[in-house]
Amino acid sequence: MLVIYHVLGQKLEAMDYYDSSIAKSQENGFLQEEALAYELAGKFYQSLGKELIHQTYITKAYYAYIRWGAIAKVKHLESKYVFLVGQTTTIENATSKIDTIHLTTNTTTNSSLSDFLDFNAFIKFSQAITNEIVLENLLGKLIKILLENAAAQKAVLLLLKDNHLYIEASGNTADDGVTVLRSIPVETYQDLPLSVINYVFRTQQYLVLNDAIIAEPFNFDIYIQKSQTKSIFCLPIMYQSQLTGIIYLENQLSSGAFVPERVEVLKVLVSQMAIAIENASLYTRAQDKSRELEQSIKDLQEAQLQLIQSEKMSSLGNLVAGVAHEINNPIGFITGSIAQTKDIVKDLIDYLQLYREKFPNPGTEIEEKAEEIDIDFLLKDLPKMIDGMTVGTQRIRNISTSLRTFSRADTTSKVLANIHEGIDSTLLILQHRLKADHNRPAIQIIKNYAYIPSVKCYLGQLNQVFMNVIANAIDALEEVNIGRKFLEIQEIYPNIITIETNLKVEDETVVIKIQDNAKGMTEEVKACIFENLFTTKCVGKGTGLGLSISRQIIVENHGGSLICESVLGEGTQFIISIPILGE
DSSP states (O other): OHHHHHHHTOHHHHHHHHHHHHHHHHHHTOHHHHHHHHHHHHHHHHHTTOHHHHHHHHHHHHHHHHHHTOHHHHHHHHHHOGGGTTTBOOOOOTTSOOOOOOOOOOOSSTTOHHHHSOHHHHHHHHHHHHHOOSHHHHHHHHHHHHHHHSSOSEEEEEEEETTEEEEEEEEETTTTEEEEEEEEEGGGOSSSOHHHHHHHHHHOOOEEESSTTTSTTGGGOHHHHHHTOOEEEEEEEEETTEEEEEEEEEESSOTTOSOHHHHHHHHHHHHHHHHHHHHHHHHHHHHHHHHHHHHHHHHHHHHHHHHHHHHHHHHHHHHHHHHHHHHHHHHHHHHHHHHHHHHHHHHHHHHHHHHHHHOSOOOHHHHHHHHHHTHHHHHHHHHHHHHHHHHHHHHHHHHHHHHHHHTOOOOSSOEEEOHHHHHHHHHHHTHHHHSOOSSSOOOEEEEEOOOOOOEEEOHHHHHHHHHHHHHHHHHHHHHHTTTOOHHHHHHTSOOEEEEEEEEEGGGTEEEEEEEEOSOOOOHHHHHHTTSTTOOOSOTTTOOSOHHHHHHIIIIIIHSOEEEEEEETTTEEEEEEEEETTOO
């Protein structure tokens, strides 16, 4: 019918049928019929002398043939209609063979690299993408080199992830800025012509627009209309025949900025880019896996330390609490009995004194017995003995109280506690190690306690820290004593542990300093002192966990700090800082 209308000169009917044919072809996806209908319609309007409408329909036929992949037909239209060449360059078939560009010193060919991309720039580009393995740095370098050498004012690099495109790098010559690894979904990005990106994404073919503001159908893109972009070059990044990304370049000032020779050069370089990006991506993924593994190991170690700490405190607490309970009952009985005994003995003494006074001559037998037992000495010594037992039982009671304080079970929340009581209970438990023996005199404990209010803390955990630090100080002193004589230590090298507490009012922090005067440690040892399983003690005498656990208790559980200061030949000081009200 369409041909009949055309032949019979029924122009309006022919126009309707042409448009109807085009619409039906688009609706059903018949790209070749759509292209042919546009072309025939264009010739029809040319026959009517409607040149503007003729060019419009021929242009639409031209782009339809491009989308169809009919390259021969595209070239035929270009040769027949000159106005098409000014709008866009030919888009090659994806299956056509790309001509190889050789580096040559021949200056007679128009496609020589030296005409469009300086040889040094080419080497610079190759070195940048070959030597750089960190993805972020690589993408930044690629954008900069493209802006410097590709006649582009704007460059955007998109990478494909899970079949979606993301903006990973962008830059422009206006502010000389480059942004990388933002991972912005392309559909949410406002500064790109999505029609161009989607075309390259679907066809996996490069696209050059010499004058985008008149190149249909892309000139209808909102971005192109708004920015009035002149030249656009968009090409796919292919790796092993698979699309991995897209490069978008634009020039808003010049039409035809991306000449065919420059396009060919960039096509060669983009193959190198694809390999470099893939290698950098593999390296990044490997680094991410490595970091995940390191974090998993760290989490496992922390869990192990917490388990060890929990078990250690649980075992120690149960042992100490049990001992304290067992000795507390008999001590209470003894204390009560002594008081009662003392009253009875006093009554007996009074009775004997009265007996002696009333009966000055009790008889020979009694006098002999009194002389035998030295009644005068007994009368003087017995009260002293009872007083001594009272002091001893009080000391045991103090030890029992200290054990209970030291092994205090921490609740799920912090409570107000007296730090000095915790330190004193620790010293009392370690008293057997501080006393003199046949090798050395007693270790002197110098306490410089300042006024400190009650601190909100886990006192049981803090006592464990005090125990670790003070026990280590005793170990250090015993080590430095090796080879020294008793008098030498007593008179020349006295063993001293100084414990000082202070209140820092300005930041509401309590500071506890525990210092020895042993041999100190080297910088290498000090750098490792808080590491898990690190120890300078011989096998069987140290686990390498004490200070690591102590630092965890102070830093993580109390929001404070544990610092080691040491001078070789002078001694070591541990400084514990914790907030008064906790964190």
